[in-house]
Amino acid sequence: MKAEKTKELVKNVLIYILLIFYLTPFLLILLNSFKSTEEFVKNPFALPGKMNIDNYIDAFHKMNFLKSFLNSLIMTSVSTVIIILISSMAAYLFVREKWKINNMIFATMIASMLIPFQTIMIPLVAIYGNLNLLNNKLTLIFMYAGFGTPFATFTFHGFIKGIPIELEEAALIDGCNKIQTFFRIVFPLLKPVITTIVVLDVLWIWNDYLLPSLILLSPEQRTLPLTTYAFFNTYSADFSPLMAGLILTITPVIIIYLLAQNQILRGIVQGAFK
Secondary structure, eight states: OHHHHHHHHHHHHHHHHHHHHHHHHHHHHHHHTTSOHHHHHHOTTSOOSSOOOHHHHHHHHHTTHHHHHHHHHHHHHHHHHHHHHHHHHHHHHHHHOOOHHHHHHHHHHHHHTTSOGGGTHHHHHHHHHHTTOOSOHHHHHHHHHHHHHHHHHHHHHHHHTTSOHHHHHHHHHTTOOHHHHIIIIIHHHTHHHHHHHHHHHHHHHHHOOHHHHHHOOSGGGOOHHHHGGGGBOSSOBOHHHHHHHHHHHHHHHHHHHHHHHHHHHHHHHHHHHO
16 A cells, blocks of 8 residues: 555655656746836846736737737637548548548558658759749648648557448438538537547647748738747847747647646547547
8 A cells, every 4th residue: 555655645745756857948928028128138047027018018029919819819720620621521431432542542551651851852942933933822722731631641540440330331321421421420429539630730720930921921820929030130039928829829729728627638538549
């Protein structure tokens, strides 16, 4: 009994150490967002002399926060919805239709996950530049859908294989066609996987800097991560307003997670047990 209590105590201590380790960068950013740049340069680990919100006001205006927030919201939500719809339908087709070409296409999609984005980003941008398709939200959404679909399809594929085909046969007997069977029977059962994919893709797309920096050229099109570049000058940087800008950038995702955390955790747990 004593050994079990000691083991439990050690486990809890390790969990709290890891929690502090992961929270430290965020707490440092939050702490320094209330300092002046001089205070930050002097000692980034010290407490601020006073809680100054001028950095947040400055960041809000420099980032053109409302416009950038809307850009991020549109691209994140539309891209995520497209990824979920396309990948779930593709996975359903790969599982239920025993066509030989399905195995080839599925294997190609899985293999594409092994290709680092950095190896294709220059040719990709050059091609889309020659087609005059840069600086366009639709182009970025199209790319996010392309890069996000293989992993989502792979995840849905494994889950759909565990759904009894008898449910679909019963729906077909009742008069449903293939599309109706998918959206009325199969798609609702995919909720745990959908929740997992939404969490991963929202975090990825919302926080992405590299791909939007290559595609979105004009300030009006920029997402929130791109607008943080406004705090960098040629030879210096406004570090404290930058910290405030980072807090403004990540706050919407944190709020969404806190509001939906029960459903997100339930979906992830159900997907793991499935």
